[in-house]
Amino acid sequence: MPEKTIYxxxxxxxxxDERVLEAMMPFFFDTYxxxxxxxxxxxxxxxxxxxxxxxxxxSVALKSSSEELxxxxxxxxxSNLALKGVASALGSKKGKHIIISxxxxxxxxxxxxxxxxxxxxxxxxxxxxxxxxSLEELExxxxxxxxxxxxxxxxxxxxxVQDIEAIGSVCRRKGTLFHTDATHTFTRMPIDVGKMxxxxxxxxxxxxxxxxxxxxxxxxxxxxxxKWMDGGYQESNLRAGLENIPGAVGFAKAxxxxxPDENERLKGIRDALIxxxxxEVTRTTLNGHRxxxxxxxxxxxxxxxxxxxxxLHMDMRGIEVSTGSACFxxxxxxxxxxxxxxxxxxxxxxxxxxxxxxFNDIGEVDRVVSAMSEVVTRLRxxxxxxxxxxxx
Amino acid sequence: MRFxxxxxxxxxxxxxxNVGKIEDPDGKAIVGSPACGDMVAVFIKVEPTEHxxxxxKFESYGCASNIATGSIIxxxxxxxxxxxAKTISWQQASEALGGLPKIKAHCSVLAVEGLREAITNYEExxxxxxxxxxxxxxxxxxxxxxxxxxxxxLDIVRGELVKDIKIEAGxxxxxxxxxxxxxxxxxxxxxxxxxxxxxxxxxxVEIHFNDQ
Numbered sequence: 001m002p003e004k005t006i007y008x009x010x011x012x013x014x015x016x017d018e019r020v021l022e023a024m025m026p027f028f029f030d031t032y033x034x035x036x037x038x039x040x041x042x043x044x045x046x047x048x049x050x051x052x053x054x055x056x057x058x059s060v061a062l063k064s065s066s067e068e069l070x071x072x073x074x075x076x077x078x079s080n081l082a083l084k085g086v087a088s089a090l091g092s093k094k095g096k097h098i099i100i101s102x103x104x105x106x107x108x109x110x111x112x113x114x115x116x117x118x119x120x121x122x123x124x125x126x127x128x129x130x131x132x133x134s135l136e137e138l139e140x141x142x143x144x145x146x147x148x149x150x151x152x153x154x155x156x157x158x159x160x161v162q163d164i165e166a167i168g169s170v171c172r173r174k175g176t177l178f179h180t181d182a183t184h185t186f187t188r189m190p191i192d193v194g195k196m197x198x199x200x201x202x203x204x205x206x207x208x209x210x211x212x213x214x215x216x217x218x219x220x221x222x223x224x225x226x227k228w229m230d231g232g233y234q235e236s237n238l239r240a241g242l243e244n245i246p247g248a249v250g251f252a253k254a255x256x257x258x259x260p261d262e263n264e265r266l267k268g269i270r271d272a273l274i275x276x277x278x279x280e281v282t283r284t285t286l287n288g289h290r291x292x293x294x295x296x297x298x299x300x301x302x303x304x305x306x307x308x309x310x311x312l313h314m315d316m317r318g319i320e321v322s323t324g325s326a327c328f329x330x331x332x333x334x335x336x337x338x339x340x341x342x343x344x345x346x347x348x349x350x351x352x353x354x355x356x357x358x359f360n361d362i363g364e365v366d367r368v369v370s371a372m373s374e375v376v377t378r379l380r381x382x383x384x385x386x387x388x389x390x391x392x
Numbered sequence: 393m394r395f396x397x398x399x400x401x402x403x404x405x406x407x408x409x410n411v412g413k414i415e416d417p418d419g420k421a422i423v424g425s426p427a428c429g430d431m432v433a434v435f436i437k438v439e440p441t442e443h444x445x446x447x448x449k450f451e452s453y454g455c456a457s458n459i460a461t462g463s464i465i466x467x468x469x470x471x472x473x474x475x476x477a478k479t480i481s482w483q484q485a486s487e488a489l490g491g492l493p494k495i496k497a498h499c500s501v502l503a504v505e506g507l508r509e510a511i512t513n514y515e516e517x518x519x520x521x522x523x524x525x526x527x528x529x530x531x532x533x534x535x536x537x538x539x540x541x542x543x544x545x546l547d548i549v550r551g552e553l554v555k556d557i558k559i560e561a562g563x564x565x566x567x568x569x570x571x572x573x574x575x576x577x578x579x580x581x582x583x584x585x586x587x588x589x590x591x592x593x594x595x596x597v598e599i600h601f602n603d604q
Contacts, residue, residue: 306430308455312405315395326428326545327455327499334429334545345545349429349453382411382459384422384433384451385542385579 006319006364010207010296010357011156011184016250017209017358023253024211027246035243051245057252061187062201063194064218070235071248074215075183075204079107079150081217081228081239082179082200086148087115089224090177095145099123101133103340105156107202108181112150125151130289131160131341135170142174153182153191157324157337157353158288159297161189168197177223183207183215187258188266188294199223205247209358210254214247257358266356267295272365273354274298281373287338287351296356299324301338301347302372305379310352313375319368324351397456400490405456410449410466419514422583423506424540424547430454430499431540432462434506436469438514443474450506453542454499457492461500464488465507474511480504509538516590527591529557532564535587542576548584562595564588572601 007015027050035051036044052066059069072078087098100112102124116122123141125133133151142149149171154161164180171178179200182191186203193201200223204215219225219238231240270293277284277300287299302310307323314321322328324335325348338348354368395402414420414435424431432454437447448469450462465485469477482501486492492500515521525531539548548554548568556567566584570577581599588597 304453306454306458309405309459312395312397312456315393316402316406325455327430327458327496332428332495332498344543345429346542349542349545382408382451383453384431385453385576 003318003367006360006368008319008321008354008356008360008364008368010360011353011355012322013206013212014209014357015359016211017254017257019257020210020250020253024246024250027249031245035245047245051243051248054245054248054252058203058216058248058255059218061255062203062218063192065221067236068193068218068221070217070219070238071243071251072215072217072239073213073244074206075105075181075202076107076215077239078202078204078215078217079105079179079181080111081225082202082219083108083111083115083148083150084228085225085238086177086179086200086223087120088226088228090147091120093224094147095143096120097123097143097145097147099125099138099141099146099149099151101125101127101151101162103127103131103155103157103337104150104152105181105183108150108152108179109336121145127340129341130292131155131158131337132289132292133162133167135163135166138167139170139174142171142176144175146174146176148177148179150179150181153180153185154189154294154297155288155337156184157335157351158299158341159184159294160289161185161292161294164191164198165196172197184294184297187255188263188296193218193220200225205251205254208254208258211247211250214244214251216251262358263295265362266360269356269360269362269365270295270298270354272362273368274300276365276369277372280369281376285347287341287347298354298356299351300354301351302376303346303350304383304385305350305376307348307350307352309379310350310372310375313378314371317371317375319371322353322355324348324353396493397460398490401457401460401492404460404463404489408450408452408459408463410447410463410470411451412449413451414447414449417510419510419512419517420586421506421509421513421538422579422586423502423509423538424542425454425498425502428455428499429540429542429545430458430502431542432458432502432506434462434466434503434510436507436510436514438474440518443514443520445469445472445474445477448507448510450503452503454502455496457496457500458502460489461485461492461503462506465503469507474514478508478511480507505538513586513590516592519592521592524592527559527564527593529559531591532557532559532566532588535591536584539580539583539587541570541580543574548580562593564594564597565600566597567600568602570601572603574601577601 035048307325
């Protein structure tokens with residue numbers, strides 16, 4: 001009997017929780033109408049009520065109010081709306097300068113690059129070896145023309161958590177808006193927009209065992225922002241298109257199912273993976289901050305070997321993980337995050353990311369560590385790079 | 393299970409043939425890919441009367457297609473004369489593997505280049521090179537195009553690590569813009585030496601790293 005597959009790529013996407021599907025089902029077969037105005041027909045009015053109920057439940061998780069939450073199709077759309085929406089509202093009024101970090105995920109990074117092509121001026125803040133930006137550098141970078149700062153809450157690859165409260169305070173003091181992409185921290189770490197000076201927050205359902213195709217953007221009341229996709233007047237006229245009610249209901253349910261205990265449990269698996277890799281496999285480097293780190297991410301470079309070879313060998317052993325190696329990516333470019341924290345191609349080449357979710361178990365650590373150890377030894381034996389350290 | 397490669401590629405990846413070094417090889421080369429950072433080393437043993445390849449081995453710091461190509465190319469080379477082996481193309485290697493994804497061409501073409509360079513290395517060491525142009529800095533730079541710095545994923549010429557090349561009466565001094573204690577200084581020194589030392593009019597090669 002083949003052993004059960006171990007899936008550790010939960011940052012890319014997660015398995016849906018059955019309870020989420022259960023909550024969504026009535027909205028495919030019973031209450032499938034469009035959310036109508038209060039002057040519509042029964043099914044539409046009920047659909048609207050359920051959509052608003054879901055909105056209230058999602059916004060509670062951010063400590064925001066319902067009116068400040070816009071449903072979208074996921075984190076990509078949310079971040080596009082944040083950057084392009086603010087740029088459109090303020091570009092001709094206040095200025096054309098935007099600040100992001102070098103290690104943002106593609107929705108923010110490529111929205112920024114697209115704005116840059118259209119005449120906006122971008123500052124890409126560097127990060128230290130752990131992936132943290134410098135608050136002083138941020139402060140110096142903000143000018144009177146700066147309309148938006150977008151710094152992620154935690155990094156998608158290396159899991160490092162930025163101090164978004166402090167970043168928000170700097171932005172507030174210097175009079176600029178602040179957006180954070182919280183795709184990888186939402187429900188895993190506290191975000192309280194009631195206390196934290198943050199104007200826009202991107203969140204997504206697919207990373208927390210919710211459905212794919214649903215996300216949201218928190219937009220603080222009074223934030224200047226325009227919609228960028230034309231169509232109807234849904235979502236307070238910020239996001240055109242038929243509301244995804246089953247998605248919104250599923251998203252709300254998924255949020256409810258994440259517990260502090262679960263986050264502690266994931267942290268335990270994460271730490272076991274990190275500690276054992278660093279102790280039991282020679283020539284390994286942890287990528288990302290050791291403690292300022294999301295509970296569900298371990299990322300380690302195994303030197304002198306290439307990541308796609310590792311992931312394929314692991315796949316053959318029933319273990320699914322990912323790598324920042326150029327050979328693994330569609331673009332054949334090494335991870336901009338790993339290059340960003342050290343400017344080092346070799347570190348990206350042998351990096352492996354393990355991201356955890358509800359269906360991972362501490363019992364899997366043994367199998368993952370021993371498979372990694374075996375695969376790395378095997379690949380190092382055929383590597384032409386310096387082996388002196390191994391032999392020593 | 394739906395793996396990203398066909399059965400034959402997977403077999404050569406899982407159990408690559410001809411892996412390792414040949415002690416005291418007749419020809420050897422290490423080549424690297426600036427596009428993705430993969431590297432491959434090829435070693436050959438050649439029977440001197442007919443110049444027939446009697447053994448070929450490889451090492452890889454690369455992805456699955458790189459490893460599989462190293463395996464198949466050394467299989468294809470064994471038993472062939474160096475003139476026959478030189479003509480083996482990426483297309484032939486790919487066909488022998490039942491087809492490789494096009495996007496992986498640059499990682500897998502490396503093993504093909506490695507074999508060709510190992511043959512050139514053999515020819516030079518054995519005085520088989522017919523056209524003898526005097527060695528200039530440009531000739532040396534061309535040779536160094538496949539010496540990689542694994543840290544940057546670029547070859548040392550494109551990565552602008554070759555600061556200066558001095559040639560005087562067969563003595564070549566190459567100045568590399570890396571500290572002496574750089575983790576790959578040893579690898580880079582060996583590879584540069586191997587590529588330049590065999591040139592017909594070169595007597596001695598010195599590689600100079602930056603002082604601490």
